[in-house]
Amino acid sequence: MLPSKNKYLSNVSFDTVIFGFTGEELKILVLEYQNSGMFALPGGYIRRDKNLLDAVKEGVKRRTGLNKIHLEQFHTFGMLKRSDPEPTKIIARGLGYELEEDNWMLDRFITIGYYSLINYNQVKPKPNKYSDSINWYSINNLPPLMMDHEKIVEKALEVIRTDLLKKPIGINLLPEKFTMKELQKVHETILNKKLRRTTFQRKILNMDILKRHEKLFTGAANKAPYLYSFDKDKIENT
């Protein structure tokens, strides 16, 4: 069954850019609708009976299987030219439906963009009944996304780059415990430039948000690095 008009708000939707980090590359989740060749960001309509943020969380869960992830609103997109009914028709057709010309889903939509940074390894995205697949794609090698979704990704990247300098958001891309080198790699990948090791280490440690744990013995012939974790207590006492 397709989404019904009276369950959702008209003319407003959400789209999410969900980032993961492989250790080498920054990736995002992209889903492919069945029999349509259409690639899209996980997005959807907004339930009438929920707060915007809750509706988005619920939508993300249905689209990706991901639960309890932190979502941050970053921009709302409302260009006229983003309202093309064709992609929606194609998607519906791929699911075996032929939409009437006056179907509410073919109307103009303004979409609210959210981003999330999650642990690439602790998560197994699951396609739902509408989508063929949901997969990680490198930021530098995305499939052609439908509508203005590429612009949405670009804007999300812009925003996380500036947020990275203020909040320790990079930590969400890593496992609970991580080395300084891994955190530096996250920053370098997002900012797309090399950082000086000593300066980076000093800056992060001076932020006083990390707890130091045991050393990590990798078997390599050199000094073992310490493991760190994000220290919630230190943050709250600020």
Add this chain to the structure above:
Amino acid sequence: MLPSKNKYLSNVSFDTVIFGFTGEELKILVLEYQNSGMFALPGGYIRRDKNLLDAVKEGVKRRTGLNKIHLEQFHTFGMLKRSDPEPTKIIARGLGYELEEDNWMLDRFITIGYYSLINYNQVKPKPNKYSDSINWYSINNLPPLMMDHEKIVEKALEVIRTDLLKKPIGINLLPEKFTMKELQKVHETILNKKLRRTTFQRKILNMDILKRHEKLFTGAANKAPYLYSFDKDKIENT
């Protein structure tokens, strides 16, 4: 005539926080709907046939008479509890209309917030046919605003405070030519704290975005300050 359903998008609206600076205080524009006692931010519905930003600009012009002002999107508000049909009913009643229970304007609305910084003196806001009055109110002495409009103002303030450190937005609140002292006062008022004169002057001048003009002789018994203006050329060559 009330706004008609087929001209506007459903469930989405905009609201604007328009800042002005008197020389002493930061103010915003608040309008009062006729015979209703309802105070609100200039806002409205979004025309189906325009880009979001253009629709907002057009709406602002109709509400306030202000033309060609720069608007910056800052947040989209979608809490469930902001959807109370009562205020809209009261406003309609004040205009001599009784809305049916299923009228589209009584439905839930998600609102997109925009802010603008304009020159308090070069502008004469005009009420339109729906509003009784449109007036400047000090940030610290607002009338009770309808719905969640006070939260919207708060968020706008938060955003301009952080933007102030990055972009030279304070300049928009001043006339074409201004003294360093005036610009400092703008920053102090927005940030709500005193700034050191010498440090502020150096920081602003080092940004290399100002053109220096003739001195301003005020008649006071002391050294006359230079006038400055925003230098668009210097910005573009960056």
Add this chain to the structure above:
DNA sequence: TCTTATTGTTCCAAAATGATACAATAAAAA
């Protein structure tokens, strides 16, 4: 001419950042 308030600048101290050097080490090689 002297006084007063304010402005533009300079100067020095303090803090943050950039860049390099170096000691500590984990494990393999000699």
Add this chain to the structure above:
DNA sequence: TTTTTATTGTATCATTTTGGAACAATAAGA
């Protein structure tokens, strides 16, 4: 066991940015 190698954690010093105060330059009134 000792030496070697790569990498990590810090210390150190230079450079840049910022904080804070001092001071000379002035516009106009006393």
